[in-house]
Amino acid sequence: MQGNSKSKSLVKINPKIWLIQFILACFLLVGLQIYKPIQFNTDLSRLFNTMQPDKMAQLALDRFSAQVENQNILLIGHPNLTNAIADTANIANQLKQNSQLQQVQTQFNFIPEINSIVGFYQDYRHFLLSDDYRDILFKTLDNAQDNNAAQTSPNNALFEKQFALLNQLANPFVVSSLQIDPSLSLADYLANLPLPEQKFNQYQDYLYFEYQQNFYVLLRFSTKTSGLSLNDSHQLVSQINQLTAQLESDVLTSGQVFFADFASQSAQREMWLFSTLSVVGLILLIILAYRNLVSLISTLSLVGISLFYGYLGLNLCFTQVHILTFVFAVMLVGIAADYSFHALTELATQKGHLSKIKLPLVMGFISTAVGYLVLMFAPFAIFAQVGVFILAGLSGALISVLVLYPSLAVRFKLADRRNTLTRLSALNRLQLGYCQTGGFLIVCMLAVAASFYLAFSAQFNDDVRRFYKVSPELAESQQSIQNIIGLTDDFQFVLVRGDSPQTVMQDERQAVLSLTQLKADNVLTSFNAISQWLPTEQSQQNNKAALAKAYQAGQLDPFLAVTGQAFELNPNQQPLNLTTWLQSPLGKAYQPQWFDINGQYFSVIKLQGITDKNKVKKALEGQSSVLFVDKAGSVSEQLSHFRINLFKLLGFSLLAAALLLAGVYGLKKALFIVAIPLISVLFALSASALIQPELTVFNALACVLIIALGLDYAVFYADHGIALKISFATFVSALSSILVFAMLALSGTPAIYNFGLTVFIGIVITYLLAPFAALNQTARFQKVSG
Amino acid sequence: MLSRLNAVILVILSLLSANVFSAETDPQIQNQLNAFALNDGHGTFIQQKKFKLLTRAIESNGEYWIDNQQQQIIWQTNQPVFNRLVITADAVKEQNKPDSELKLLTQQPAFTQLLYSVFSGRLTDYPGIVWQSETDHCIQAKMDNTQLAQFVSQIQLCKLSSNNTQIRFFDNSQTETLIKLIADK
Numbered sequence: 001m002q003g004n005s006k007s008k009s010l011v012k013i014n015p016k017i018w019l020i021q022f023i024l025a026c027f028l029l030v031g032l033q034i035y036k037p038i039q040f041n042t043d044l045s046r047l048f049n050t051m052q053p054d055k056m057a058q059l060a061l062d063r064f065s066a067q068v069e070n071q072n073i074l075l076i077g078h079p080n081l082t083n084a085i086a087d088t089a090n091i092a093n094q095l096k097q098n099s100q101l102q103q104v105q106t107q108f109n110f111i112p113e114i115n116s117i118v119g120f121y122q123d124y125r126h127f128l129l130s131d132d133y134r135d136i137l138f139k140t141l142d143n144a145q146d147n148n149a150a151q152t153s154p155n156n157a158l159f160e161k162q163f164a165l166l167n168q169l170a171n172p173f174v175v176s177s178l179q180i181d182p183s184l185s186l187a188d189y190l191a192n193l194p195l196p197e198q199k200f201n202q203y204q205d206y207l208y209f210e211y212q213q214n215f216y217v218l219l220r221f222s223t224k225t226s227g228l229s230l231n232d233s234h235q236l237v238s239q240i241n242q243l244t245a246q247l248e249s250d251v252l253t254s255g256q257v258f259f260a261d262f263a264s265q266s267a268q269r270e271m272w273l274f275s276t277l278s279v280v281g282l283i284l285l286i287i288l289a290y291r292n293l294v295s296l297i298s299t300l301s302l303v304g305i306s307l308f309y310g311y312l313g314l315n316l317c318f319t320q321v322h323i324l325t326f327v328f329a330v331m332l333v334g335i336a337a338d339y340s341f342h343a344l345t346e347l348a349t350q351k352g353h354l355s356k357i358k359l360p361l362v363m364g365f366i367s368t369a370v371g372y373l374v375l376m377f378a379p380f381a382i383f384a385q386v387g388v389f390i391l392a393g394l395s396g397a398l399i400s401v402l403v404l405y406p407s408l409a410v411r412f413k414l415a416d417r418r419n420t421l422t423r424l425s426a427l428n429r430l431q432l433g434y435c436q437t438g439g440f441l442i443v444c445m446l447a448v449a450a451s452f453y454l455a456f457s458a459q460f461n462d463d464v465r466r467f468y469k470v471s472p473e474l475a476e477s478q479q480s481i482q483n484i485i486g487l488t489d490d491f492q493f494v495l496v497r498g499d500s501p502q503t504v505m506q507d508e509r510q511a512v513l514s515l516t517q518l519k520a521d522n523v524l525t526s527f528n529a530i531s532q533w534l535p536t537e538q539s540q541q542n543n544k545a546a547l548a549k550a551y552q553a554g555q556l557d558p559f560l561a562v563t564g565q566a567f568e569l570n571p572n573q574q575p576l577n578l579t580t581w582l583q584s585p586l587g588k589a590y591q592p593q594w595f596d597i598n599g600q601y602f603s604v605i606k607l608q609g610i611t612d613k614n615k616v617k618k619a620l621e622g623q624s625s626v627l628f629v630d631k632a633g634s635v636s637e638q639l640s641h642f643r644i645n646l647f648k649l650l651g652f653s654l655l656a657a658a659l660l661l662a663g664v665y666g667l668k669k670a671l672f673i674v675a676i677p678l679i680s681v682l683f684a685l686s687a688s689a690l691i692q693p694e695l696t697v698f699n700a701l702a703c704v705l706i707i708a709l710g711l712d713y714a715v716f717y718a719d720h721g722i723a724l725k726i727s728f729a730t731f732v733s734a735l736s737s738i739l740v741f742a743m744l745a746l747s748g749t750p751a752i753y754n755f756g757l758t759v760f761i762g763i764v765i766t767y768l769l770a771p772f773a774a775l776n777q778t779a780r781f782q783k784v785s786g
Numbered sequence: 787m788l789s790r791l792n793a794v795i796l797v798i799l800s801l802l803s804a805n806v807f808s809a810e811t812d813p814q815i816q817n818q819l820n821a822f823a824l825n826d827g828h829g830t831f832i833q834q835k836k837f838k839l840l841t842r843a844i845e846s847n848g849e850y851w852i853d854n855q856q857q858q859i860i861w862q863t864n865q866p867v868f869n870r871l872v873i874t875a876d877a878v879k880e881q882n883k884p885d886s887e888l889k890l891l892t893q894q895p896a897f898t899q900l901l902y903s904v905f906s907g908r909l910t911d912y913p914g915i916v917w918q919s920e921t922d923h924c925i926q927a928k929m930d931n932t933q934l935a936q937f938v939s940q941i942q943l944c945k946l947s948s949n950n951t952q953i954r955f956f957d958n959s960q961t962e963t964l965i966k967l968i969a970d971k
Contacts, residue, residue: 114936160867161882163844167835167846169901169963170938170955170963172937175961176959562844564840
């Protein structure tokens with residue numbers, strides 16, 4: 001056969017060379033473990049990390065994200081506040097002993113009182129005007145200028161404004177500032193500050209909320225880093241669980257560390273469960289199929305070797321690997337075992353030679369490798385990690401099979417061993433039976449129907465938040481905290497950047513104007529910006545000049561007459577600057593929203609309750625220094641782009657495979673080979689779409705593997721016809737893969753479930769359709785003795 | 787969420803308060819409180835605000851409308867300047883001109899609840915406020931919370947006649963706001 005003649009040209013490697021490289025690889029891995037040990041990441045937020053095109057903006061986002069992601073909260077609730085406070089203090093004392101924590105906070109005694117706020121701002125009075133006060137003042141001056149009668153016509157609007165302030169039932173700012181600023185401009189400015197409308201209460205410096213007959217006391221803690229190690233995060237969460245289990249109080253938790261711990265524990269459980277079941281299933285399969293110890297040991301060794309190379313690949317390419325990567329990586333067990341089964345079957349029938357299947361094996365590897373190469377260059381950490389692991393593992397497995405298995409066959413006389421090959425002759429006959437042209441036409445028609453269904457009915461949703469496994473208790477706890485505090489955890493904000501603090505403040509002010517309009521239009525519920533509290537210095541100067549002008553024009557006189565107070569402007573006063581404000585009682589809270597990196601200044605505007613992201617984007621797109629950041633949305637969007645590009649790439653890959661295979665097997669056979677994975681993908685996606693509410697990028701990702709395995713199986717049939725040994729090898733290898741992916745389809749992590757389900761269906765269909773690849777050649781029934 | 791919380795914590799000036807040790811209202815006092823309840827309808831008021839700093843009181847007058855079903859009070863100052871407050875248990879909104887838009891003044895529940903209950907006369911104990919009998923006709927409440935007390939430290943209500951109620955607010959700097967309500971007969 002064409003393929004067989006070419007396969008002879010493949011380089012033959014001495015097993016001793018393999019051994020030397022394996023020993024070197026072992027040393028390399030040990031060295032890496034000692035000098036650059038790989039870190040296991042449990043931080044969910046970094047699972048789909050994407051990079052901003054602007055490096056500086058990325059640095060700023062990383063810095064801000066780290067501050068937010070390290071924060072966790074507990075709400076300790078009890079019908080009696082004293083008990084709730086006692087329990088909170090108790091937990092806090094215990095947590096303070098934990099070296100992984102940077103800060104444990106229960107008492108918030110820095111909450112500024114009105115007198116201290118007025119005390120701080122009084123030095124900057126006259127520079128600060130509320131929007132309303134400024135409008136009235138400026139209109140007053142404009143009118144006075146127009147009428148040229150400023151001295152004689154005091155403005156009613158200004159007087160009315162001032163009197164209304166004075167007459168208000170309870171405006172503590174008026175009482176506190178009347179003496180130092182009889183114009184009441186400062187009182188009005190302070191009264192109009194964007195104070196939060198939150199339901200906080202304070203008792204003995206503890207902050208608490210009332211919710212459903214309980215008093216919930218706040219405990220906040222931050223970890224030293226956002227990505228704690230598996231053990232550290234688990235230890236911390238266990239400690240908290242132990243502490244809270246002893247309490248009568250209801251404890252609500254929220255924060256990265258809780259979600260990460262749950263996800264990592266769940267991933268670890270699944271990883272060990274799936275690995276163990278895969279290996280046990282594999283052992284049973286080998287015992288049933290080959291009925292000899294050598295086959296069992298060699299297959300398990302090959303799986304072990306592939307896992308070793310996969311792990312080495314991860315160590316070489318990454319410093320941090322997410323724990324979920326290893327759950328996906330379980331599929332390496334199934335694929336590596338495939339190589340072993342094909343080789344063992346061939347060695348049993350060809351007296352210790354692999355020459356006839358070298359080419360199909362290499363072709364199968366290339367098709368699989370191309371699929372995973374795509375993943376390696378994916379802009380998402382987890383895909384790249386899975387890609388590297390599988391590719392490195394399969395490379396190790398392929399080389400080991402080609403180099404070691406022939407020697408094993410000779411040494412252990414595999415050709416003389418019995419296997420269950422002959423018992424599968426019925427299966428072989430069945431395949432021969434249904435692989436008729438008519439059958440293939442029916443399959444093609446069904447595939448067309450499936451593609452129509454996919455095109456018109458199936459829905460994709462790549463919302464990144466749906467891919468994590470969240471425990472119902474944690475989700476409920478998080479929801480309760482959101483209800484109590486009244487805040488959501490959408491990580492959406494605006495980043496303003498500039499060469500100087502003043503430029504940033506000016507640009508932020510522009511952004512705030514747009515956001516104010518969006519808020520009025522109910523596009524967002526609230527936002528939080530420094531410039532809401534601190535006007536630009538230019539604006540402050542303008543304010544003071546306007547107030548001075550109004551005073552000189554006698555516009556303040558009517559109100560001053562009512563109060564009997566004297567107004568005085570201090571010419572030596574300086575406007576309030578950012579550095580001073582950030583140190584003020586109010587400004588301290590905003591310090592995390594302001595930072596500079598290498599001479600560039602950044603300010604963050606936090607957004608809350610966005611109903612239409614596109615409107616926010618559009619409103620801000622005119623400002624080049626302003627970047628709207630919607631982490632989850634942006635990742636989801638990129639995942640969708642990735643999915644679309646992945647499908648395009650898979651289309652091109654199939655085309656390339658067809659051309660490549662046409663060179664080896666001829667065009668007609670190549671088209672049959674390529675049709676198998678293509679049809680399998682269509683069926684697998686359609687079936688998944690019927691089972692799942694919506695398809696995701698992970699269903700698309702599964703197509704990579706379906707195509708790789710589909711090409712693999714189809715090439716074997718195309719190369720050998722519907723031969724008994726191929727039926728046998730394909731059956732055993734398909735069974736091993738099905739075993740692995742059926743287990744993944746049982747995963748509690750939605751991403752893994754989506755992936756496992758589609759691959760599982762895809763492999764079953766691929767296995768059933770693969771014999772059609774031999775349609776255009778004489779079907780042969782080879783009876784091979786076992 | 788947590789960083790927002792951080793900001794919120796620092797800048798909090800919440801008027802909310804709760805009395806940790808709140809108790810059931812004494813039935814006898816509750817009877818006295820019930821006497822202050824105002825029916826739906828219209829009335830007028832005179833307000834005097836006495837700042838310690840100022841030699842003379844700031845006087846104003848206006849009218850009010852109570853709608854118990856809608857749980858809404860319209861508090862309108864007519865002299866010397868126009869100002870209209872729309873007070874509900876959830877929010878206080880302000881209008882500086884008869885035809886201008888209502889502007890939200892506050893949504894702080896404790897404060898809005900306090901204003902609504904005092905002006906409608908539908909008084910009851912709730913966290914942070916415990917009413918006590920002062921005389922046969924007068925009751926008073928002291929704010930049992932430092933935060934709320936920054937705005938109002940003490941309230942006194944006196945029933946002067948069947949349609950005549952007097953309300954006095956005090957803050958920490960002893961500014962007194964004296965309001966006389968005269969309900970239409």
